[in-house]
Amino acid sequence: MSLTTAIGQADWPSPEEELNRTVRRLLALLGPLLLVLLGAPALQGTASAAAPPAGQATRYTMTAFTNSSESNLYVYDSPDATGFTLQKGPAYTPPSGLIRDPSIFKHTDGFYYLTYTTNWTGNTIGFARSTDRVNWTFLNNYTIPISGLTRTWAPEWFIDTDGSVNVIMSLTSASTATHFTAWKITATNSALTTWSAPTQLSGIGPNYIDTFIVKIGSTYHAFTKNETTKYIEYATASSLTGPYTMRKTGNWAGFGDWVEGPALVQLDNGGWRIYYDGYRAGKYWYSDSYDNFATWSTPTEVPGLTGFIRHATVLKETVSGGVTLPTNTTRSLQSVNFPGRYAVVRSDSLGYIDPVSTSSTTAVKQSATFTVVPGLADANCYSFRDSSGRYMRHWDFRIRFDSSNGTDVFKKDATYCARPGTASGSVRLESYNYPGRYLRHYNYALSVDLYQNTDTFRADSSFTVVSPWA
Template sequence: MSLSRRDFTKSALAAAALAATGAVTLPRAASAATYTAYVMAYFTESPSMQAADYGLHLAVSRDGLNWTPLNQNNPVVTPTAGQQGLRDPQVFRKNDGTFVVIATDLKGTNFGSNSPYLHVWDSVDLTNLTGYRLVRFQTTNDHTWAPTVFWDATRGQYAVVYSAADIFRVNYTSDFRSVSAAQTFFSPGFGVLDADIVVDGGTTYMYYKNLSDGRLYGARSSTGAPSSFTTYTGGLRQGGGIEAPLLLRTNDGGWRLWGDSYSPVNNDYYAWSSGDIGGGSWAVLNQRDYTPPLNAKHGSMTGITEAEYNALLNRWGAPSWVRLKCSSHPDHFVRHLNGVGRIDPYPFDPFRDQLWRLVPGLADSAGVSFESVNVPGSYLRHYNYAIRLAANDNSSTFRADATFYRTAGLADPAWSSFRSYNYPTYHLRHRDYLLRIDPLSSSSSQADRNDATFRVTS
């Protein structure tokens, strides 16, 4: 189960056309704002649920691909009513330029515990969440999952669409406090889950999961009205299973489609890109190109201004730790396991094994050392060329073995490589997933240089 998410942006031309018809007048903040970055809302889970947290998490990104979790990847707010937990949060920019956050009322994975309510918050710029309330959307006992919001210009109201009993239902609202009676929105004759809806010009697009074949599909409508959508794409899938389609109109006018893994034991997100959502053709993005927030599940994304980006970072703060993503295996991250340095496919538990404090080098402050977050005082060091996690004994040998110089990546200068302090021609790399130091240079094989190149991320 996941939330549909959408980036609600209107071109000035579309805004003017709507205003001319008298259907709606968009405030200047919504029609004229320049978005330079993105915000993401999500909750967290990991394979053995060590990271399970059903509060509202936020992350920011410059490119909409690589994300910085805020508040140390802790929730910025947690529901206090209903089931006192959320899933599938959507952050949506309203016509007045402010935000509403709306989410499933469900804590954990007890999917048989149906709630007719959704959690709702208001916010000017997401530095504070106010007006918290639990709003009832259904009179039945069906679940009310994965809400998505779009502006229905014909009605002059917001539509809130959600998964209920293997179909989509909709309620209309002007204030996200009182809502119309629920009605069927999309019932194609097979089970569906997780709608995400965006409006582009005169067309409303909806992407959803087809439960009969486990793939993501796109449908569209010229009105956005209930029962007016026609599927126009083939099924999309990456990995062992996928759900939670997430549509993002990028700030440069392109499109991205994200899909969440079917369960937390698989990779958390996969992505596609397209220059034309109406064409229905999507190109798979390489996992080297994107890094979702740590343990993020079923999120939503939207464009934000430079001022909003800076306000979010100032209010909630960036992580005090980093992760190292491997160039040759972009779904793998550096971790320690039983005292051994290695790379493993993410996600995994204990998830904190991949978190490092990048501190000044123990032997030379111009270099760096990697201190474990969950084993404080222990560092990655080489011993007989193999990388181990060991407690700092403050000897000169330990300090030297645990110090590296960060350089431009041997395989990609936009990434990083790490040269040994006391073996100056040796670099940190993995071989058969185990970390070690080996003599490497720009003339080494492409495969070896890839094994020694990492993205420092969060």
Template sequence: MRVRRRIHAVLLTALLLGAGGIVSGAAQANPAPQSEYVFTTFTYDSESDLHIYRSSDALNFEAPAGPAYTPSDSLLRDPSIIRHRDGRYYVVHTTGWDTTNFAIAVSNDLQSWQHLTTVSVPVAGIHNTWAPEFFVDPVNGSVNVIVSLGAEYRSSFRPYLFTALDSSLRRWGPPAALPGIEPNYIDTFVTYHQGEYHAFAKNETDKRIEHAVAPRLGGPYEFVQTGDFAGWGRAEGPAITELPDGRYRIYMDAYTSDRFLYSDSADLYEWTAPRELPGGLSGFVRHGTVLRLN
């Protein structure tokens, strides 16, 4: 009996150790996945080149050598990126200081880019078309561009909404002004949170980024935080991405002090004190967007 018990004990121990080894091996073979972020921007050195940076934490970004794309016949400012349902990447960008269109470029791998289309702005009296921002509506899946149109020479901007008519992103519906965000607002960036659409836009009078909310993407929007409500100071080009823990990170171009800042929030209302983006990017990169890939 003692011999049998000892044999049983040895066998049980071996089984437990083996199972533990299998579990341990599985844990080592399947580590927790890291997030991946892509930052598209232009720089103080050039208004014609697309620069792409990558990061695993939405904070420390690295870039390959040289720009990723240079349009043949336009500027490239304020690039905004999405990954579309077809798996490809699309960037929409400003084409010039005094133009009435915006352009879209496409890539399969973030490395090789080509021009896809130029979208004309059929709005009478418009002199400037700046800061187009992609927004994929999580409610209905529509692909949209929110762009700042200037009715006077480089002034009197207000946001207009364009919606893609098909998945090619070559055909776009007529623009519609976003009610509640009146003229004198530029660089409007929209994100969706808990059933509401949150717009962050620069007030051109005092050069502060302000916060408006709407029940629908097309508005009407109501400003809920104005002035220097978050202590960001004078800044433009707000862009927001979501962090793995559910918080949000906003990036902004503090252009009057040649700095690039970020700030975090759990609810889009209360924000941490702004800090400079590390890695030598602050003072080098300008208005852009950060896309979370996973």
């Protein structure tokens, strides 16, 4: 085995990624001013987003059907919204029909509920529920009370800020799969067994499908597929039923064409992640936004699932567990797959994993010793300070140690959120401002690299927090 094979494959940033990073930095500094000047609708509440406190963790549950089966549900979960692990598949097969476009939410009664497309034609949507997200019980196929419906597709849960439980659907009465419009029904009892009369969402359509809505502050944000152009477009309204105003059309976000099934979730750092189905290319993508949905990161394939899953939704929850590091104490970071090596800062101020032992010099031991403090950008995450007071941060994705300049960008660059590592008691450190990128060694150099669904990557990015060398 060659050294390169043993350590893993490189994941250095492309010129496109470096450009994207530069744009992100500029937006962080200038974004609020630009939004005022451009009159973009504000996303309120993102500044208060934070990772869960000690003893708790974020869990993202994904439900999807697959390329190989439209009748079987697959359930995955993830601590970071990037690397998903199969919990059960197939996890549920309805008594008859399909389970396309499965959407999941957790109700106030403690049950998880699914709604889904039951068939290519017809006027019903399906419902099932579960206590544990992986074992499901069929409830019923609900008939949408509109005369002449020929297709009832892509039902999506939407829980409004008043607590009302809604299902957003794409409906058509055409003889072919055209001229879809968005509609909603609202549960009229807590058991979700009776529903209001359907109401059309004004301003979306005709010929828009797969409408997914999030509400932030007093504004409803709708992401919906233009079935004519095959782009995911964007609209806003001050009421759930509209009227919606189309804000962005065409390939405005760089998602590409022949894409569908948008689903959004807010990340712990306040950003928003959209997942979507590149059905023509047979790929599944995600992209992130930090500037009121104005711009989005370069689309990235969902590791391990792209090409297999179709039209998923993702539920975010806070659950017990997670990884907790001791703060305001000195510790060393030991590589899991190179246990004789530890994270260090060398004289060039860059981070590496170097050999450290009892026979090492005091200077070497000191270089491998850091004070763990509450995260500069989020106190529920972590920052690492060397003996001279410099912080471990990333710059163009390379790890280096710099003195804080007090800016928000620096604080985010120097903050890492703890995720479970590959070995018992080990930890993986995810970049706070680049979710999905982890502290990882390659050729003994440290960087924050994009998650890869490989055992090598997971081992390269796992560290054991041990007693300090100095």
